[in-house]
Amino acid sequence: MSNSMMDVTTKHATSSPPNKVDDKPVESPPQGRSRGVFGRTARLVLSSLGPTLVLIGFAAVFYYGHHHDWRIPKFAALTGPVETSVDDWCEEHAVPESICVECDPTLMPKGPDYGWCADHGVHNCTLDHPDVSQLKEPPSQKELVADLQRAVRAFEIAPRKENNSSCGIYKTRIQFASIEAVQQAGVDVELVERQSIVESIFGNGEIVYDPTRLASLASRVPGSVWSVSKNIGDPVSEGEVLAVIDAVEVGDLKTMLLRSLAEEKLQRQNVARLSQAGKSGAIAGSRILDAEAALAKAHADVLSAEQSLINLGLPVDVDRLRELSEKQVLNELRMLGIPESLRNQINLETATTNLLPILSPMNGIVVQRSVTPGEVVNPSRILFQVADTQQMWLQLSVPLENMDQLEVGQQIRFTPDGSRRVVEGKLDWVSTSVDKETRMVGVRAILANTDGKLRNETFGMGEIILREESDAIVIPTGSSHWEGCCQVVFVRDKNYFDSPDSYKVFHVRSVRLGAINGDVTEVLSGVLPGEVIATAGSDVLKAQLLKNNLGAGCDCVAE
Template sequence: MLRRVDVRAAALLGLAALAAACGNQRTDRATEEPKNAGAPAPAAPAAAPAEGGLCKEHGVLQALCTKCNPRLAPVFQARGDWCAEHELPESICPICHPERGGKPAADVTRDGAPADGTKVKLRTKDTARLAGIRTEKAVERQGGGGIPATARIVYDALKVAEINARAPGVVQKLHVDVGSEVAKGAPLAVIDSAHVGADRSRLAGALSRLRAAEEDLAREEQLEKEGIASRRSVLAAQQEVAAARAEHASLAASLAVVGASAGGGSGYTLASPLAGVVTQRRATVGRLVGVEETLFEVVDTSSMWAELDVPETELPAVSLKQPVVVQVDGLEGRELRGEITYVAPAIDPATRTAKARVPLANPGGALRANMFGRARILAPARAAVMVPRAAVQRARTAKLVFVRLADDQFEARRVEIGATEGDLVELVKGVRPGEEVATEGSFLLKTETLKESIGAGCCEAD
């Protein structure tokens, strides 16, 4: 039953499926007597055993075997699909077309959508005009919509900081929370650590030792000048100064790495290594933390990356510094532009795509991680077939375009959609430049092809 369709247009189309010819057995058509049958039809011979749906005796689909089911012969003869020499439909004749294995060229589809090549024949040559079906030619454009690819927005990995505790301890104070904007060096949390307290004590001891060693060295040098002390004692004092200085420097560096000053106490402050937004916080006051766990994540979102999934077949046309236009779901009407800076050397075995990276400026913060969208990799030397958006119809899980073969005949083509450009859509495959595709009224053609889930290639207008 047609839905949302003008009743007059539907009546003009009147597209009925030839069930036997199209693989969907309709007993009302399949059992009709030929109009010129003046005598009872000859008895049909017993059907040959079938294996996998094939007639073992004649090598064609059992449901379409005209030798086992003679009443089907007039149906194929009426549509011009008949091999008189072998008394079988020409389209499945195993002798004329052994490569088809006794099956239609466009076999019944499993997804319930019309098969590629399904033909729709109108009642008269004027039916298309009366039904409001209009066509436009598919055009070829250099560059066209570009190479299509899916895109996912991710953080710029060079501007992400994961901050962990520099020394084990207990969180004493928090300065920020998720969503806080921080500058480089801004405090995030204060952690009380016994390790830091011990290092500070050792640093104070090392400083005292260094000062005492320096005083001893000065005294020994003075005594050497007066001829009282030996050179050997001066050298020993110099070694003590060097050892004390090294110990002090080591402890001071250790505290600097932690972010603690040389002052008293056992606490130290975690600081942000870059300016950005706090996107994660796992620290809570009073929690005992170790050096292995991440307490904060800070991200600079002034720029983001678009990760593209480039089809394997398009990789030869993709290179570094190639311009890309990205459209993100949720930001309709906006086109973001960038260049490819990286193409993965490996292909995903599951999706047969390779990752490509495109840095994108994000001054307003509109881009967010894990957004999805579509990308066009601009390739000026690549020709693209473009058709009006209205020409593409969705039939269950497939996308169809109806190509006009004659004034009263259209053919359904399964297509893959590429990028869009205004009201035009790129067809990756399915239609050649110059072919006329139905635009207005293409919904009526789609509806007729779905009336019987036709899959083997034909429906006609009565």
């Protein structure tokens, strides 16, 4: 290129107006630098687009789960057209809303509502209104009358836990969607039945000897033991000799009686002689009077000695002794009180007159002996105890709160510790005081012991029978629930199995409970035999009941 051309070109280039921004010249960026800015911008857009798409995906999943009850769609729904379904689930009662009998009572109309029964303390009382029961056939009138009488007896004997009359929870029904739903919830059922029931008061007790048939024997005067005839466990009869005591005081009394008899005999003869002589006037009347006074004194001495011997348990026939010689009287007094069986062992010539027999006052058994021959004894020491064990006492301690339920004549059953034998008796005494330490009331019963198997100081558990019923209405223990103000059970609807489409409903029923006998509990009112109630798993129904009435309390009235 020529120099002229280069100059023109240069000139033309330099003569063009410069690029301006705000009247300032701007340099055009080079071509390589422009491509770098565009790349960074594209990468920035792509990096921010990823999290945005993730958030949009999460939102879509949440929206689908919320509107499809968080169920995974079936493969056909994902690959083909899906029809839009209406939400048919009752969250409150956990069943499809289209079959919810609580939300739509017209599906299963409720029966008559008789309200509160003041006599039996339940709502919709089945005893007064058996038509409310879930039975295909109502009970007979005879059965209802017997159940009513049984309830009256139970209410008279003891107070029962009361329900709240204002509670309307009995109007509630617990529904399941299907039989399978009931099984999955673990709910089991049992029939309300009839069974014998016993209501009792229990108390710890002890068998002891009947104190009115227990004799503690001692020597009535000091002395030494001459002989012992009986040992522990020996049966004895009334009047039988247990031991013989050699007591000097006894010998003195016998001697006194012997002298008194001799003096009385002498004075009687003297009075007779003087009286005969007085008839002729040879004897002064004063001497006769003195003789009669001496005779009276001798007679009094005889009576005194006789009474002293009787007080020692030595009865003496004074009239008979008056007819005997002094030798015979002495032999008779020496063996006074000694039975014939023992007299054969005694030498009358050498035997002492000090012998005092200890006799059994009753038929029984020697239960204690604390004496041996030769021992010195006195009236303060017990030598023998004799008990009539044909009859024993049972002493029980019962709580003070059961005091009003006790009556003389009630039957008592006693089970000794370590034994399966049950002993029966009758309550015959209730203490008028309360133990100041234990606050228990003492009661007593008489026990027959004809076989002799009961033992003194045997501990065990006593049961005072308040009431026995042979055909009581019972349910399994634990199948009823206290829901806050009422004791309730869940009764299965009588049409539960009528058809596959029948409503799977349990009715809430308030009940009054009676005695508990192990695995069964008596129901005084609220259900009838033949009804079916929830047992195992009934806590599930209680939970649903509390959920349905949450916050309502006892004032809730289910519509």
